[in-house]
Amino acid sequence: MSEERTPGFNTLAIHAGARPDASTGARVTPIYQTTSYVFDDADHAAALFNLETFGNIYSRIMNPTQAVLEERMAALEGGTAALAVASGHAAQAIVFHTLMEPGGEFVAARQLYGGSINQFGEASRSSDWHVQWADTTDAESFRAAVSPKTRAIFVESIANPGGIVTDIAAISAVAKEAGVPLIVDNTLATPYLMQPKEYGADIIVHSLTKFLGGHGNSVGGVIVDCGTFDWMASGRYPTLSEPCASYHGMTLGETFGNFAFAIACRVLGLRDLGPAIAPMNAFLILNGIETLPLRMQRHCDNARQVAEWLSDHDKVAWVNYAGLPGNSFHGTAMLYCPKGAGAVFTFGLKDGYEAGIALVGKVELFSHLANIGDTRSLIIHPASTTHRQLGDEARERAGAGADVVRLSVGLEDVDDIIADLDQALEAI
Amino acid sequence: MNHDTYPDAYIRDILLKHAVFAVVGASAKTTRPSYYVMKYLAAKGYDVIPVSPGLGGRTVADRVVVPSLAEIGRPVDVVDIFRNSDAAFAVTEEAIRIGAKVIWMQIGVRNDAAARLAEEAGLKVVMNRCPKIEYGRLSGEIGWTGVNSRTLSSRRPLLGPKGGQQRTLRDET
Numbered sequence: 272m273s274e275e276r277t278p279g280f281n282t283l284a285i286h287a288g289a290r291p292d293a294s295t296g297a298r299v300t301p302i303y304q305t306t307s308y309v310f311d312d313a314d315h316a317a318a319l320f321n322l323e324t325f326g327n328i329y330s331r332i333m334n335p336t337q338a339v340l341e342e343r344m345a346a347l348e349g350g351t352a353a354l355a356v357a358s359g360h361a362a363q364a365i366v367f368h369t370l371m372e373p374g375g376e377f378v379a380a381r382q383l384y385g386g387s388i389n390q391f392g393e394a395s396r397s398s399d400w401h402v403q404w405a406d407t408t409d410a411e412s413f414r415a416a417v418s419p420k421t422r423a424i425f426v427e428s429i430a431n432p433g434g435i436v437t438d439i440a441a442i443s444a445v446a447k448e449a450g451v452p453l454i455v456d457n458t459l460a461t462p463y464l465m466q467p468k469e470y471g472a473d474i475i476v477h478s479l480t481k482f483l484g485g486h487g488n489s490v491g492g493v494i495v496d497c498g499t500f501d502w503m504a505s506g507r508y509p510t511l512s513e514p515c516a517s518y519h520g521m522t523l524g525e526t527f528g529n530f531a532f533a534i535a536c537r538v539l540g541l542r543d544l545g546p547a548i549a550p551m552n553a554f555l556i557l558n559g560i561e562t563l564p565l566r567m568q569r570h571c572d573n574a575r576q577v578a579e580w581l582s583d584h585d586k587v588a589w590v591n592y593a594g595l596p597g598n599s600f601h602g603t604a605m606l607y608c609p610k611g612a613g614a615v616f617t618f619g620l621k622d623g624y625e626a627g628i629a630l631v632g633k634v635e636l637f638s639h640l641a642n643i644g645d646t647r648s649l650i651i652h653p654a655s656t657t658h659r660q661l662g663d664e665a666r667e668r669a670g671a672g673a674d675v676v677r678l679s680v681g682l683e684d685v686d687d688i689i690a691d692l693d694q695a696l697e698a699i
Numbered sequence: 700m701n702h703d704t705y706p707d708a709y710i711r712d713i714l715l716k717h718a719v720f721a722v723v724g725a726s727a728k729t730t731r732p733s734y735y736v737m738k739y740l741a742a743k744g745y746d747v748i749p750v751s752p753g754l755g756g757r758t759v760a761d762r763v764v765v766p767s768l769a770e771i772g773r774p775v776d777v778v779d780i781f782r783n784s785d786a787a788f789a790v791t792e793e794a795i796r797i798g799a800k801v802i803w804m805q806i807g808v809r810n811d812a813a814a815r816l817a818e819e820a821g822l823k824v825v826m827n828r829c830p831k832i833e834y835g836r837l838s839g840e841i842g843w844t845g846v847n848s849r850t851l852s853s854r855r856p857l858l859g860p861k862g863g864q865q866r867t868l869r870d871e872t
Contacts, residue, residue: 278851288842291855293866311861315742319864321729323738325840326864333843341845352846514730521730528806528829530846537845 280347280463285561288342302554303335322518322526322538332542336550340479340557344493345533347462347560348475351498352533354541355491355553359458359478360390361546362492366454366474368540369510369532370422373399378416379425380407381668382433385658387456388669391425410441417449422507423474424451428467429459429613431643432653432677433670434591436603436612443471450507452500458482459615459643463567464608473500474532481644482614485559485566489552494536498529511535566646566682571611573688574680580689581618586626586696588674592616614680615643617653617670622699624673627652629699631676636683636691648681648688702814702826707850710833713801713823715868717776718746720830721768721799723790724781725749727759732805732829733781734760739831743859743867748775768793777801779830780808788813795820805829838866 278286289300308327310316318324327333337355345353356362367377379391381404391402403416407426417424424446426437439455446453452473457465461482467475477483479491502511502524511524511531518538527534541547559566571594578592593604594612604612620626630652631639637650641657651657653671666672680688700709720740726733733749737760741747748771749759755766765771768778768790778794780787780803791802791813802817804810804826814824835841836848839856859865 282851286851286853288848290839290852293839293856293858294863296855308864311864315864318738318742323735324742325835325843327843333845335843338843338845342842342847345845345847346849350847352844354845519730526730526732526735533845 281564283343283346284463284563287346288339289557300336300339300554300557302550304550305334306330322521330550331545331547332537334547334550334553336557337548337553340491340548340553340560341493343557343560344477344479344483345495347563348457348495349462349466349468349497350475350495350533352530353493353495354533354536355479355493355548356541357492357546357548358490359456359476359480359492360386361544362476362478362494363387363390363456364546365536365540365544366476366494367395367398367400367423368544369535370452370508371398371400372422372509374401374420375422376401376403376418376420377423377425378403378405378413378421380405380427380430380437381665382407382430382435382670383425383427383456384431385653385661385669385671388665389660407435407437407442410438410445413442413445414448417445417451421449421451423454424449425454425456427456427459428465428607429593429615430670431459431615432617432675434593434598434600434612434616435670436593436600436607438603439467439470439472439607446473447471450505459613460608461563461567463564464571464610464613468497468499470607473497479556480642482567482570483560483563483644484556485563485644485646486555487642487645487647489555491548491552491556494533496530496533496536500532502531510539515539567614568610569682570614570680573682573685574614574616574678575611576685577678577680577688577692578616578618581692584696586621586699588619588621590616590618591670615677617675617677619672619674620676620699621674624654626699627674627676628655630695633695633698634691635694636687637678637695643677643679645679646682648683648691649679651677653677700814700818700824702809702811702824705825705828707837709823710825710828711837711868713777713803713825714830714834714837717801718744719748719774719776720745720779721748721750721765721771721775721777722779722781723750723768725751725754725759725764726781727754727757736779736805736829736831737762739834742865743834768797768799771797775799777803777830779803779805781805782808784808784810788816791817795822801825803828803830806832834868838868840866
């Protein structure tokens with residue numbers, strides 16, 4: 272490939288990070304199902320442990336199958352480096368473990384996925400980290416929530432399940448003013464629909480479990496370092512800017528420059544907390560990513576047609592899909608993700624909570640389960656499941672009120688998807 | 700040469716065709732980037748000479764430090780500069796005098812006047828880059844750490860002579 276040419280997204284989705292295996296010539300990335308790696312000699316072992324050279328030590332910290340997934344994700348998001356871990360939640364835990372000190376604060380959108388609201392609002396307290404909630408539709412609310420203790424701002428590119436397309440550029444401006452990194456969860460959009468780095472994200476996280484893996488078979492997460500944040504500029508991130516005791520006084524931010532955050536997440540966060548991704552899961556997710564552009568476009572096209580059909584149904588009170596003209600986030604969606612507004616959206620049933628529970632009991636093609644981003648079409652009634660642990664007010668704010676049904680539209684024939692909803696709506 | 704972006708072939712050619720690196724501004728501290736770069740380049744088979752006026756005669760990264768480029772007393776291919784951007788000019792002048800073939804300034808070091816001077820004298824110049832990162836990137840080793848190598852290839856990477864966890868550059872010209 273000539274040097275001046277920048278490969279396109281489809282090419283990167285297949286090739287980035289994955290050369291043929293150096294030893295065997297295997298063309299598909301092998302599943303390196305091993306815990307550990309033989310050192311060449313004692314000097315090589317010392318050089319690896321001192322981070323003097325590149326190489327593998329132990330699969331809790333790195334694994335060659337995982338590494339291909341990492342480089343692929345860094346390339347697809349336009350980042351400098353990435354770290355793949357056991358789940359999207361593990362990715363978030365490691366990001367905050369790397370950024371935060373006891374007593375620190377971060378500002379997050381209150382419309383996040385319910386699991387993230389629990390992680391940030393409840394679990395973070397035991398580390399003495401404190402979330403300040405803001406409204407993802409209002410950049411000013413983030414500005415108001417920033418304090419001298421703020422160390423990061425966190426949003427979802429497309430909020431789940433609220434269907435809000437976040438104005439990332441506006442919130443990035445707040446983060447830059449505050450001198451803190453902007454973290455974007457890009458799970459629902461995937462880099463095929465939107466690359467948050469273009470709008471000022473400094474760190475991107477994903478649940479790989481969803482559209483990236485795409486086949487509902489593997490849980491995984493990733494942290495992408497965009498290489499855009501200067502960790503040495505303030506004293507706010509001592510993990511990166513101060514000498515590190517467990518690496519003989521190395522300063523990670525200085526030694527690893529524009530990919531220091533990803534390295535710190537690996538050699539401290541993953542090393543010490545331990546949520547490594549299984550090589551098999553990394554392999555299955557990599558396989559999924561190869562067809563991401565094709566799948567994601569079909570997901571979006573199907574979702575738009577299903578949303579249009581539901582909009583005209585008598586038993587449906589409202590449909591909240593940013594891909595529909597007239598939706599309050601349609602303008603933002605056209606700007607940030609013109610290829611499609613994702614494949615996860617919500618609609619309301621005129622008969623409320625009971626009708627929602629009845630509907631999930633009547634579908635035959637849709638699967639009633641708590642995931643999104645599968646080849647299969649999925650349905651859930653958040654108020655009685657994913658958002659059950661939240662109070663009524665928090666559920667409403669997260670877009671998961673009593674009447675709300677969430678769909679993740681799959682890759683089946685769209686006529687079959689619509690026919691299933693038709694018969695189920697008839698039956699309730 | 701456009702010093703904002705370098706073609707991979709340009710960097711690969713420099714790393715493939717030269718064997719002797721003088722590292723100016725070498726530190727005795729084992730936690731400094733210059734130390735990692737010297738250890739890595741030496742492990743890749745390069746002849747690495749640490750250069751520092753204050754450390755002359757001491758041993759750093761298993762090598763005896765020479766006080767100045769002029770005192771090395773044997774041919775030098777690449778002068779790798781771990782000094783600030785202003786100081787890079789005088790180092791470049793000295794590198795030209797000793798017949799070096801390449802001026803390499805580390806990440807964060809850039810001096811366009813020095814680059815012009817060197818290029819007019821027939822030297823190649825790389826600025827704001829690290830030879831360890833570039834070697835790791837082009838050999839594929841850096842991907843083991845999840846770093847985006849920004850390279851694609853359907854060709855098998857070459858294993859180094861010393862063992863399974865070492866890759867080497869190939870001449871793809």
